Amino acid sequence: MMQPAIASENLSKSFGPVAAVDGLTLSVDHGEIFGLVGPDGAGKTTTMRLLTSIMDPDSGQARVCGRDTVSEAEAVKERIGYMSQRFGLYPDLSVMENMEFYADIYGVPRKGRAEKIERLLSFSNLTPFKKRHAGNLSGGMKQKLGLACALIHTPEVLFLDEPTNGVDPASRRDFWRILYQLLKEKVTIFVSTAYLDEAERCNRIGLMHEGRLMALGTPGQVKKLMRGSIVEVRAARPRQAKEILKKSLPDAEVGLFGDRVHVVTDTPENTEAETIRILSKAGVEVSGARLIEPSLEDVFVSVLGKDGGRRE
């Protein structure tokens, strides 16, 4: 049987008293796109650094491409591509010089290198900007150049740490289009993100919070992990409605999502009617209450809530 592309067991890393990653166990198959989802400070970047052999774990172990990240760090590094959260390129070197530099460092053979660079540049729409200094590229283009540089040595596994952070929506879509193309070429992608809409595009996701993996599975499976169902309430004054419902339904979780109030409950049939009754009594106009499919965001709030993560 083929080894998984990434497999970690009880991986832990602390910085002083803070456990950044706490007993992380997961496995990612070849050709899969796996999303590590969590709020800032959840331990996503540390996880990335542990899996990419930049950092050694305090305990536990991880194998990437079948190699141990500590004892076979060099072998791991030859097989992976990594794009850190920050723009990891030289602003005073041109697009082409950056690509050449990383190709040199990875020891990409001269033969066929030019075609390879050409292909990566056209693939990321950077061909017209070859001579431009990387520092003068737009945010989206920088991101694509970072990706192109991370792919220069044809890695088996690609690690992307919040790749679309601070990139405009059009560029984000573009970036994901490129990622899907890579999947067709059998590259395994491990991406961390704080955007839940991006998480929904992954084959499987892991919800991370305070260093621990709270849920693991396909986006569909993770949504099912959610305790109870969601009743979405549309009210005229949602903020006020939320406060009223919170007081009246102590057992349910009430949260505000945009201009709608979500009520998580085990008894959705009763709740639908009850919310309308409560709000009408309080004089808040209600335009509807209905059962909806949970989004990842709901799951997230629910999972964090269970853990006492909600401190309001």
Add this chain to the structure above:
Amino acid sequence: MFERIKHMLIKEFIQIFRDPKMKGVIFLMPIIQVLVFGYAVTTDVKHVSTAVWDLDNSRASRELAARFERSGYFDILFHPETGETVQGLMDRSEVQAVLHMNKGFGADLEAGRTANLQVLVDGTDSNTAGIVLNYSAKIVGEYSEKILVTRMERLLGKAPSGGVTLATRAWFNENLESRNFYVPGVIAIIVMLITLMLTTMAVVREKEIGTMEQIMVTPITQKEFILGKTLPFALIGFADVILITVIGVFWFHVPIRGNLLLLFASTALYLMTTLGVGLLISTVSQTQQQAMMSSFFFYFPAVLLSGFMFPIANMPVVIQWITYLNPLRYFLVIVRGIFLKGVGPQVLWPQMVALLVMGLAILWLASKKFKKTLS
């Protein structure tokens, strides 16, 4: 391994030479420094502006004043007649020395009595004042010896015999020119400044822009990264040594009596220490400003406590001990030894061994700390 180091080197050079400010730091700064130390910074005391406050105005007093002027050290610019004028001249720093002869100076000498000359100096600059007083003592001594000899001749009918005459000769720097002392020293301080700054900046910049993390996921080893980050600046250090030597020898005619190869070999040892300190600073600095501040925090004491300007022998004993930890101290002995004395390894080996040991220790410590900061 060499492939990767080579590519790091090429990248480093592209970045350095793309930045006009960097080019200025590397080539212009050494030239300016060597010109400043060659022309402007001089501890030679000549042309001391002098006032003669001669209340006697006799043949003898005028002759003594003329002897001061003839020595070449004193320029007599004023002949004040009152104490207030003298005070004013000193207050406004128009004169650095005043020769004061009271009424009866000449008559005393004629009568065979001891005559008094008062020399007032501006002691604000204690160094210059001391040298001026030395010159004065010498001139007055010669003058009074001449009077004695004439008097003896008159009495004995012949010149007196016996006595000691002083014949001095300075070795290695025959005319005691301070540029011969400073210009070789500039090599040492400039190489330290440039290699220290460039190394710390180059490493910390990679941290700042995030390329450090990106580099760390490539299969590059720590050794390759460190060499790639220090070798370019070692080469630049050598280029600066050559640049300053050429200017010093061909423009300022500073003698170079020793072996140039020995100079380069010692430079290599010295670079190990400066690059090591640079790496060490870069491991504790997160931003380029911090790196800059830390570099200067090291650099200024290193220069002051090196013997570049102030002799170590004059420092308090505790401070003298500290100077043994200063690589600049050893390298200054080596460059001055090679330039002025023309001595070889048989004389300079203790300094060379000291640099080697310090260099290895600092590099070892730096690479150990370096590893820690990465993980």
